[in-house]
Amino acid sequence: MFASVTAHYLWWIVALVLIAIEVLMPGFFMLWIGIGAAATGLLVLLIPGLSLLTQAIAFGVLAFASCAVYWYGVRPKLQRDEPGDDRLNRRGEQLIGKRYVLIEAIVNGRGKAQVGDGQWLVSGPDLPVGSTVEVVAVEGTTLTVRSA
Structure with a gap:
């Protein structure tokens, strides 16, 4: 059959x-x-x-x-590999390469930047308030920046 x-x-x-x-x-x-x-x-x-x-x-x-x-x-x-997936729970690393404005001058290597609706501690060269900075690294909860 x-x-x-x-x-x-x-x-x-x-x-x-x-x-x-x-x-x-x-x-x-x-x-x-x-x-x-x-x-x-x-x-x-x-x-x-x-x-x-x-x-x-x-x-x-x-x-x-x-x-x-x-x-x-x-x-x-x-399979879609969306950017940021490998850093999903590491928000600071997602900020590397982005630019932000200083809301507190960097004095003696420390200051603050406006990131979205929050503030992040930044370290880098001394810069005045209002300067645009680029994130180059993350150390804990502090963003390492350079002048952009």
């Missing part, structure tokens, strides 16, 4: 069942195995008379290949 002319339909039904399982329990894994089953159905349609063992081996190879395509080709493109 499985090697008959309609065997490709059985593979497509298997593919639909696997894809339906993917819809119920998302995770991309069953989808790609379902794609392997659909490809096996296409192979059986193109080459009628394949034995059950040949069809099973083809399914295994095609399912593995489709999963590899997902893992190495599609998955890396789906």
Whole structure:
């Protein structure tokens, strides 16, 4: 029965069942195995008379290949590396390279800058109030700045 002319339909039904399982329990894994089953159905349609063992081996190879395509080709493109993710809980490091205005002059290496709606301690060369500074490093809760 499985090697008959309609065997490709059985593979497509298997593919639909696997894809339906993917819809119920998302995770991309069953989808790609379902794609392997659909490809096996296409192979059986193109080459009628394949034995059950040949069809099973083809399914295994095609399912593995489709999963590899997902893992190495599609998955890396789906992952988004948004800037700042690696410094998510280190807010000070997110400020490096940004420019701010001094609200308290830097005297003897210490002052304050307006950062958003807050104030941060800064260290750097002596500069007057209102100077624009650029953050070059973070030491604890103190921003190391230079004149911008």
